[in-house]
Amino acid sequence: MTKRSLDLSLDEAAIRAWACDVELALADQDEDLMLGARHEFYPLLATLAKDAACPRADECLAIMDFNLMFRVLRAFPDAEAQVEKTIGYLLDSDRSLVAAFIHVNRLRLDLLRGGSVASEARALELGTSALNGISRQAEISATDAGSDWVVELSVPPLHLHKEWLTIDKATGGYTFRR
Structure with missing residues (x-):
């Protein structure tokens, strides 16, 4: 074409x-x-x-x-x-x-x-929506990092491209990095 x-x-x-x-x-x-x-x-x-x-x-x-x-x-x-x-x-x-x-x-x-993000499931839901949306299909995981949730996007098959969304559990404030 x-x-x-x-x-x-x-x-x-x-x-x-x-x-x-x-x-x-x-x-x-x-x-x-x-x-x-x-x-x-x-x-x-x-x-x-x-x-x-x-x-x-x-x-x-x-x-x-x-x-x-x-x-x-x-x-x-x-x-x-x-x-x-x-x-x-x-x-x-x-x-x-x-x-x-x-x-x-x-x-x-x-x-x-913002607002409290008390569970890993909620952090994962917010992170998936923020990082993947409807446009991407990367793997998403969430990790408890004490006062924060760290949501990671990792692109298969080699997982060389990664992005992170760190969400404060108490405030819901977040930072994004690649």
């Missing part, structure tokens, strides 16, 4: 054309990063993600998921507002992957808002 690149500025028409043609590229590389960083296009991406007939519906959802994941992990000041707005764009969908996205992002909101 040979990809054709759109030679247009990034606008609603270009995104719609891209979403309907899997052989069309918006850019030479990293179109997912380019679209994910443009929150003004999230209402459109959400509309496309809700449409089961759209060839790139799942990709539209994954683009938003990946961007929101790192906004939460890096605790961007606008992360909570962006997650809430994005969930709002998707609430009227009956697609199961969209429901999974909403669930994951509600857990990300719980992580952002």
